[in-house]
Amino acid sequence: MFLVLLKKELYNEFRSRELILSMLVFGLSIILAYAFTSDVSRVIVANYAPGMFWAMILFVTVLGIHRSFSYEKEMDAFSMLIAAPIDRGLIYLSKWISGFIFLTVMELIVTIPFFKFLLIDFPPNPLMALGTALFINLAIMAVASLVSGVAMRARLSEVLLPVLMFPLVSPVIIAATKISGGIMAGDHYQLWQIWLLIIGSIIVIFGLVGYTLFDFITEE
Amino acid sequence: MTLFFQNKTNRIWCLAVAGLLIFNVWNIVSNTPMVPDQHWAQKIFYVHVPSAWVGFLSYLVVMIAGIMFFIKGDDKWDDVGLAAAEIGTLFMALVLITGPIWATPIWGKPWIWEPRLTTTLILFLIYIGYFMMRSFGGHIERIRRYAAAVGIIAFVDVPIIFVSVQFWVPEIQSHPQVEMAQQPSGILIPFLLSLGIFTILYILMMRYRIHVIRIKNMGVENV
Secondary structure, X not given: OHHHHHHHHHXXXXXXXXXXXXXXXXXXXXXXXXXXXXXXXXXXXHHHHHHHHHHHHHHHHHHHHHHHHHHHHHHHHHHHHHHOOOOOHHHHHHHHHXXXXXXXXXXXXXXXXXXXXXXXXXXXXXXXXXXXXXXXXXXXXXXXXXXXXXXXXXXXXXXXXXXXXXXXXXXXXXXXXXXXXXXXXXXXXXXXXXXXXXXXXXXXXXXXXXXXXXXXXXXX | OOOHHHOHHHHHHHHHHHHHHHHHHHHHHHHOOOOOOOHHHHHHHHHHHHHHHHHHHXXXXXXXXXXXXXXXXXXXXXXXXXXXXXXXXXXHHHHHHHHHHHHHHHHOOOOOOOHHHHHHHHHHHHHHHHHHHHHHOOOHHHHHHHHHHHHHHHHHHHHHHHHHHHHHOOOOOOOOOOOHHHOOHHHHHHHHXXXXXXXXXXXXXXXXXXXXXXXXXXXXXXX
């Protein structure tokens, strides 16, 4: 059933391309804003680049996850979805994994303009950067999907989502900045491995909490 | 349902707690030793730490009330959760006010990204979101479920936030790393007294607030 739900999410997106496209354009706009407002030395920009990158991802995530749940509001599709005899935790899992896929696709496209526009050198180990980014995306989406499940059907959900999500996701952003900073500086893995453990624990904890709580949150 | 202060026991409780609070202030000012280098600034410790204790205790109550609300489905647990969230946020605000008051003369600046203060600030912000959701989130039945979920998620996030901030700025260890058991009795006993009095105050505030919320809910249901 999880695969059916995931397929629904992916099919929806690849038919309309609304979500990835809006995330992408928003991401590029943020990079432009960064480029216009950080006209300082390359060294200073490079030092701040990991934080700037993950702040951009955070903003883009809010846009994407809000849109993803807004689909369900149209014609009250979500009520029909939860009326189906399925484990509601699987709805959370499908939102989480589909969000992770969309975020990763967007990130892959937006990374090159980020480095080129801000005149920053690519990380010395791109594969390691990619692997850790996947891990971080999984953690961001674990938190974002759960918060969206809470905020989505509330009134003024577009305001509540970032207000609730940003403080909750702060450990992920701290860890992501530290990991990316370490990779960009060419530091040894042992210097930032603790942050991977923190990201891993967030994935496990929020995954379990989200799976368990979604059943109660979506009750009618 | 009668008003809270119409009950004689509640009035006695209230007077007793007021007396205890006055005694606490007098005890802190008169009977605690001056700590070298900190002087009067250290006195705030007797308010700051008990406020933090009550704040975190209150948020633990919000989480337990959230779990119980989901298990039992009884609105009474939502009343408990809301009362605890309000009181917890009040005490967290006190922590965020008294922390910088202490830090300004001791660290030379009102704020540094110390793990406990940062965790308190992040939790405080999460609960601002919690109240925003309760205020303009929409249908009351749904909001009760969402509030219970946010209470659980917020408390689950606490250890992760704390550990992250601790590793984020390991060089910041200026916060007094005190072992209370090793403190002289001149500090330890007034501190424990203050902690106890704040806990009693918390219990009274919880009882009062739950009472008021229930009266308010009865009014809403009768409209």
